[in-house]
Amino acid sequence: MGPKALGVQGINQEVDLSILSKKQVTLVVKREDLLHPFISGNKYRKLKYNILEAKQRGLDTILTFGGAYSNHIAATAYAGNLYGIKTIGVIRGEELSENWMLNPTLAEAHRHGMDFRFISREAYRRKSESTFLKLLDKDLGPYYLIPEGGTNVLAVKGCEEILTPQDRDFNVLCSSVGTGGTLAGIINSSLSYQRIIGFPALKGDFLKKDIRNFTAKENWEINTDYHFGGYAKVSEALIEFINYFKEKTNIPTDPIYTGKLLFGILDLVKNDYFIPGTKILAIHSGGLQGITGMNLVLKKKNLPLIKV
Ligand SMILES: Cc1ncc(COP(=O)(O)O)c(C=O)c1O
Structure with missing residues (x-):
């Protein structure tokens, strides 16, 4: 993009929720969603x-x-x-x-x-x-x-610029997965002691193979428990979580990707998946423009709406 845009970085925002202090886990969200309202994350x-x-x-x-x-x-x-x-x-x-x-x-x-x-x-x-x-x-x-x-080779190259030297303190890096390009970029620029967890927003076991097309590293895993039934599928519990998370942290998430990601991370924290002392960095990959369209669908189904 334009030379002025080169080198832009998302700020890191720490999440303050009682479950995190109880489990002695740190969770920080990298606000790539704030880079731009449309070309965000x-x-x-x-x-x-x-x-x-x-x-x-x-x-x-x-x-x-x-x-x-x-x-x-x-x-x-x-x-x-x-x-x-x-x-x-x-x-x-x-x-x-x-x-x-x-x-x-x-x-x-x-x-x-x-x-x-x-x-x-x-x-x-x-x-x-x-x-x-x-x-x-x-x-x-x-x-x-x-x-x-x-997603292609140049997209992965761009996603390799999400992490910065200050992110070396995190031992777990989490990101939502659609086609896998974003996760591959994060994996490529991660350090060997960091563990990367991808949370697919859709069903299917093709993703690991797709990600391997773009990375030779092995310090990553895919957690398939939080797709909520598949791409663009949502439940009342997910919508309630998105509204709760926004109210508590002032961080908006979208129903297709990042809401599922944060729901998954906090559910794993609750279930002691991470040992005390774990420092997690969650990448907010944007997608907030999709909320308006999803709210039209939710309204038709008489489901609670996502607060904007
Ligand atoms: C907001 C958002 N987050 C995450 C993803 C997943 O990224 P990828 O397709 O690179 O796995 C997408 C889809 O591209 C997206 O729109």
């Missing part, structure tokens, strides 16, 4: 070197993929607008072509200049096949392709 990290690369290759269009509530779609649209690059979002779900303007994430992305191609879920599953991309290629001019979730 891991999105800033993932897009930074990709945008530089697109510019260097002389490509003036970025094409990428995502679902209706994708933080990556929101961030790519905003960044493209900021840095003078056209953006095209290939969006999962043909039905959205009729009413995308009612979806807060897509409406915001469009406001920042993103052009959409809505495709069926079936076609979306084939999006990485070269024939599919060639079809798109025929319709569109040259573009720089960023995969779903924004």
